[in-house]
Amino acid sequence: xxxxxxxxxxxxxxxxxxxxxxxxxxxxxxxxxxxxxxxxxxxxxxxxxxxxxxxxxxxxxxxxxxxxxxxxxxxxxxxxxxxxxxxxxxxxxxxxxxxxxxxxxxxxxxxxxxxxxxxxxxxxxxxxxxxxxxxxxxxxxxxxxxxxxxxxxxxxxxxxxxxxxxxxxxxxxxxxxxxxxxxxxxxxxxxxxxxxxxxxxxxxxxxxxxxxxxxxxxxxxxxxxxxxxxxxxxxxxxxxxxxxxxxxxxxxxxxxxxxxxxxxxxxxxxxxxxxxxxxxxxxxxxxxxxxxxxxxxxxxxxxxxxxxxxxxxxxxxxxxxxxxx
Numbered sequence: 001x002x003x004x005x006x007x008x009x010x011x012x013x014x015x016x017x018x019x020x021x022x023x024x025x026x027x028x029x030x031x032x033x034x035x036x037x038x039x040x041x042x043x044x045x046x047x048x049x050x051x052x053x054x055x056x057x058x059x060x061x062x063x064x065x066x067x068x069x070x071x072x073x074x075x076x077x078x079x080x081x082x083x084x085x086x087x088x089x090x091x092x093x094x095x096x097x098x099x100x101x102x103x104x105x106x107x108x109x110x111x112x113x114x115x116x117x118x119x120x121x122x123x124x125x126x127x128x129x130x131x132x133x134x135x136x137x138x139x140x141x142x143x144x145x146x147x148x149x150x151x152x153x154x155x156x157x158x159x160x161x162x163x164x165x166x167x168x169x170x171x172x173x174x175x176x177x178x179x180x181x182x183x184x185x186x187x188x189x190x191x192x193x194x195x196x197x198x199x200x201x202x203x204x205x206x207x208x209x210x211x212x213x214x215x216x217x218x219x220x221x222x223x224x225x226x227x228x229x230x231x232x233x234x235x236x237x238x239x240x241x242x243x244x245x246x247x248x249x250x251x252x253x254x255x256x257x258x259x260x261x262x263x264x265x266x267x268x269x270x271x272x273x274x275x276x277x278x279x280x281x282x283x284x285x286x287x288x289x290x291x292x293x294x295x296x297x298x299x300x301x302x303x304x305x306x307x308x309x310x311x312x313x314x315x316x317x318x319x320x321x322x323x324x325x
Contacts, residue, residue, distance in 0.1 A: 002047055002050045002051070003047070003160050003163075003164065003209075004209045006043055006044070006047050006164055007164075007167065007209035007210050007212070007213045008209045008212070008213075009039070009040075009043055010040060010043075010167060010168075010171055010213045010216075011209065011212040011213040011215075011216045012216075013036045013039060013040065014036070014171060014213065014216035014217055014219075014220050015216045015219075015220075016032070016036075017029070017032055017033060017036060017220055018216060018219050018220040018223055020032055023244045024223060024224060024227040024244075025178065025181065025182045025224075025227055025228075025231070025242045025243060025244050026243070026244035026245060026296070027182075027243060027244070027245055027292065027293065027295070027296020027297065027299065027300065028296065029178075029182075029244075030178065030179055030182045030183070030243065030296070030300050031296070031299055031300050031303055033175045033178045033179055034074075034175075034179060034300060034303040034304055034307065035303060036175060037070070037074075037172055037175050037176075037307060038303070038306065038307045038310060040168055040171060040172065041067070041070070041168075041307070041310060041311065041314065042310065042314075044063075044164065044165075044168060045314045045317065045318070047161075047164060048063070048161065048318060048321075049321070051159045051160075051161055052159075053159065053161060055321070055322035055323070059161050059162070060318060060319070060322055062162065062165055063165070063315075063318060064315060066165060066168070066169060066172075067311050067314065067315060069142055070172060070176070070307075070311065071308065071311055072137070072142075073138070073142070073143065073176040073179070073180060074176070074179065074304050074307060074308070075137075075308075076133065076134070076137050076138055076180055076184055077176070077179040077180050077182075077183045077184060077300075077304065078183075078300075078301055078304045078305070079133060079137075079184070080130060080133070080180070080182075080183030080184035080185075080241065081183045081297045081300045081301050081304070082297075082301060083126055083129065083130070084126075084183070084241075084243075084246065084293060084294070084297040085294065085297065085298075086122065086126075087119060087122050087123060087126055087246075087293075088290050088293055088294040088297075090118045090119040090122045091119035091122075091249055091253060091286065091290045092287065092290050092294075093115045093118065093119075094115050094116055094119065094253065094256070094283050094286055094287070095280075095283040095284060095286060095287040096115075097111055097112045097114075097115035097116070098112060098115075098276075098279055098280050098283040099280055099283070101270075101276065102276050102277070102279075102280050109264065112260065113260065113264070116253065116256060116257050116260055117257070119249075119250075119253055120250075120253060120254065120257065123250050126240075126241070127185075127240035127241065130184045130185050130240060130241065131185055131240070133184060134180075134184055134185045138180070138184075140187070140189075140190055143173050143176055143177055143180075143187070143190050144173065144190060145170045145173050145174070145221075163210075167210065167213060167214075170217060171213070171217055173190075174191075174217060174220060174221055174224065177190050177191060177224070178224055179300075181224075181228055181242045182241070182242050182243040183241065183243060183297075183300070184241065185239065185240055185241070186228055186231075186239040186240060186241075186242050187228070188225060188228035188229050188239075191221055191224060191225040191228065192225055192229070227242075228242060231247065243293070243296070243297075245289055245292045245293035245296055246293055248289045249286060249289035249290050249293055252282065252285055252286045252289060253286055255282070256279065256282050256283065256286065259278075259279060259282070260279065263275060263276075263279075
């Protein structure tokens with residue numbers, strides 16, 4: 001019953017994310033993915049306590065390896081989310097500069113141009129920094145879905161714990177790809193090149209709940225893969241940060257820059273009200289996206305920090321549990 005409950009909960013969590021009303025890779029979607037990671041880890045800890053696993057055996061090492069993988073990947077996602085704050089600070093200066101230009105007839109147009117150009121330069125630098133960060137700290141192989149044969153993996157080992165860990169690893173790999181693609185750099189290849197059966201349920205005596213969880217994982221993988229491919233192909237961000245709010249803010253600033261360049265080309269130090277008023281409205285839209293980006297990144301950081309605390313507590317709890325048996 002405990003096993004079925006875990007697989008059922010995993011399936012429902014993946015299904016909720018797959019049917020999320022939020023845009024794929026938006027800040028709320030990323031927060032939902034991080035929350036699901038936390039929930040699955042918490043349920044795994046409860047399951048271990050109910051299985052009465054023997055102390056000092058391989059199952060604890062496998063749990064430690066998995067949580068180390070989660071820790072490293074989530075730290076990378078957190079670093080990416082934290083780096084967005086400086087971009088938000090630069091982008092938040094666009095609207096005030098436009099409004100000041102609108103109010104003051106003799107305002108310096110170059111101040112406006114610098115305000116609009118600053119976040120564009122910052123975004124380009126951020127993408128470059130993130131690529132270097134990913135190259136230094138990310139091993140793509142650690143995020144591949146597990147394509148090993150269930151027979152080779154001996155999924156029934158440790159009262160079925162290894163099978164649970166197998167399912168958790170595949171689900172968490174997808175969730176980590178979502179988090180890293182949203183905050184650091186796009187990783188569509190990890191979804192498109194994984195073995196076709198990698199996300200399938202274990203063969204043999206797999207339960208309805210295991211098949212259901214595997215089916216939901218495959219559907220979510222398809223949704224995310226399509227979004228990454230479509231967005232990377234159409235976005236000016238290329239294969240960089242895919243967080244929806246970041247892409248929207250960046251595209252809006254790029255568009256505003258083009259309109260501002262046309263005003264400059266007209267030779268008007270202070271253009272007609274309808275033109276500058278339109279620019280001001282566009283700046284307000286940018287301000288809205290920047291606010292959502294900043295709030296979303298901050299909320300994701302809080303979610304990940306809580307997860308780190310839970311990983312530390314979980315590792316200590318299971319180590320103590322084994323030492324007292």
